[in-house]
Amino acid sequence: MTAAMPAVDRLLDDGSGRRPRADARRNVERLVVAARQAAVEGGEITAHEIARRAGVGIGTFYRRVGTLESLLEAVLGEVLGEIITKGDDGLADPDPWSGFTAFALSYIHLRNELCDVNKRLGDVLDHSRAELRDRIQLLVKRAQQAGAMRTDVTWEDVAFLMAAASSTGPHTLGLQTSARQWDRNLQVILDGLRIPDPTPLPGEPPTLTPWPEDS
Structure with a gap:
């Protein structure tokens, strides 16, 4: 686990060195914020709950972060x-x-x-x-x-x-x-x-x- 890398950068790093699209980065930022808010509030930490908090669809969730575990490991x-x-x-x-x-x-x-x-x-x-x-x-x-x-x-x-x-x-x-x-x-x-x-x-x-x- 790389502790020093921000969660958004880690999730967007596909090893190609290419800069992600602006809308992709915004969605990942929202998902990271939503995951951290759920943890702070003691809320339910599931893919659907985090997607709901982030205001994105569940398809966008999986497309942008892969799995719930990947998101939480980055967070x-x-x-x-x-x-x-x-x-x-x-x-x-x-x-x-x-x-x-x-x-x-x-x-x-x-x-x-x-x-x-x-x-x-x-x-x-x-x-x-x-x-x-x-x-x-x-x-x-x-x-x-x-x-x-x-x-x-x-x-x-x-x-x-x-x-x-x-x-x-x-x-x-x-x-x-x-x-x-x-x-x-x-x-x-x-x-x-x-x-x-x-x-x-x-x-x-x-x-x-x-x-x-x-x-």
């Missing part, structure tokens, strides 16, 4: 590439804490989209998880070395905390969340990570379960 690579880029941007920020928080905010908004598409494809991210882990580990290490983040948490803790921030459903105990509930959750977590005299954490930090390719 998955695009979202993954965006997350990795955000991690690199964070590492390039001269302020380690600012770099970490900017990445964390982007990550919680892209993570569910990534996970929903990955689940539909049957969890094909095994070989790409290492890239995400590396970025989080480096960002946490920089912030801790700069004295901006409490040092009794591990990068594995932070990965779980960021996932928790974006795991809230639209209804909890009869309460309706606001549009920025994820952001509110994350801000509480960030404040907890940054406090100067934290309460010692109970228990042990999570450990990494090796994937087959890590063995």
Whole structure:
């Protein structure tokens, strides 16, 4: 999977080097946007639903992207590439804490989209998880070395905390969340990570379960 290539370019690349027709590119762009919207909203991810959202016929869907799996693989690579880029941007920020928080905010908004598409494809991210882990580990290490983040948490803790921030459903105990509930959750977590005299954490930090390719 090529994470850096935009989904539209990947789907239109037939190896000939020829520039696609404008109408073909517009249709593929619509299909990519529709697929990502369906993932964000937790909607049904099927060829017919994506075609409906994109405003194109099912024949156009198959003619332009081939299969649903091809479309979703391209979208998955695009979202993954965006997350990795955000991690690199964070590492390039001269302020380690600012770099970490900017990445964390982007990550919680892209993570569910990534996970929903990955689940539909049957969890094909095994070989790409290492890239995400590396970025989080480096960002946490920089912030801790700069004295901006409490040092009794591990990068594995932070990965779980960021996932928790974006795991809230639209209804909890009869309460309706606001549009920025994820952001509110994350801000509480960030404040907890940054406090100067934290309460010692109970228990042990999570450990990494090796994937087959890590063995």
